[in-house]
Amino acid sequence: MFTIVKREEMAAGTIILNEIEAPLIAKKARPGQFVILKANEEGERIPLTMADTDPARGTITIVYMVVGKSTALFRDLKVGDAYQDVIGPLGKPTHLERVGKVVCVGGGTGVAVLHPITRGLKEVGNEVTCIIGARNHGLLILEEQMKAASHDLRVCTDDGSYGHHGFVTEVLKEVLQAGEVKLVVAIGPVPMMKAVSAITREFGVATMVSLNPIMVDGTGMCGGCRVTVGGETKFACVDGPEFDGHQVDYDELILRLRAYQEEEQKSHQHYCNVRDAA
Numbered sequence: 354m355f356t357i358v359k360r361e362e363m364a365a366g367t368i369i370l371n372e373i374e375a376p377l378i379a380k381k382a383r384p385g386q387f388v389i390l391k392a393n394e395e396g397e398r399i400p401l402t403m404a405d406t407d408p409a410r411g412t413i414t415i416v417y418m419v420v421g422k423s424t425a426l427f428r429d430l431k432v433g434d435a436y437q438d439v440i441g442p443l444g445k446p447t448h449l450e451r452v453g454k455v456v457c458v459g460g461g462t463g464v465a466v467l468h469p470i471t472r473g474l475k476e477v478g479n480e481v482t483c484i485i486g487a488r489n490h491g492l493l494i495l496e497e498q499m500k501a502a503s504h505d506l507r508v509c510t511d512d513g514s515y516g517h518h519g520f521v522t523e524v525l526k527e528v529l530q531a532g533e534v535k536l537v538v539a540i541g542p543v544p545m546m547k548a549v550s551a552i553t554r555e556f557g558v559a560t561m562v563s564l565n566p567i568m569v570d571g572t573g574m575c576g577g578c579r580v581t582v583g584g585e586t587k588f589a590c591v592d593g594p595e596f597d598g599h600q601v602d603y604d605e606l607i608l609r610l611r612a613y614q615e616e617e618q619k620s621h622q623h624y625c626n627v628r629d630a631a
Contacts, residue, residue, distance in 0.1 A: 355436040358432065399427070483506045487509075564595075565610075566609055580601065
């Protein structure tokens, strides 16, 4: 069992932070790696990239948005409750090296995934500009942490309620036009990563994205997390989750992510109805 030692509702109960006791994982985990969690026997296996680790405390931190039954199960867990299973660290860690000027772009809960990567890129000596965005101010997460992890933080909201009124891609264009950017790291909704990759391709800037396809076992055996990168089939769990953003077939990824959308919505609604009636 993996006990929750801290729980924080970050955006009106829809985005939740959990700090979880997992000393062996915390000791070995590196930026960019993920874990697979299961709340209980009624929950499914959910992959989440770690937002932080604390080897001294023996904890890992995850941030998730409630979108279906299993994440609703996660939301119902309180401090002192425990996840039945947490498996990891999984996936390849981020390759961190000094390249010069780096731009890290995060959207939604992707900001949590971006946090340890941004910090790691700064620690190895890069000049890091970070651009984060959300639909509105209430959904913006980890602003202070991202400010500390970078040299220059730019904030965007789609509705203009905070920071730049518009998309992260608009600010990214300005930064790319201003100087010699060597690397862009983009993590967030697939349409955002697709748009970022299209812009950076125009500027000839190397781009890394972190993909979140449907996943089952997380060890490369089931093939459920397959994605097409550079015309080849890759498994996000063992070949990724990070890939060259200019090589990803985003349209295929979007279709695969929508494959069980209707079933997920029905399952979520049924769970909420049963819980509320209890």
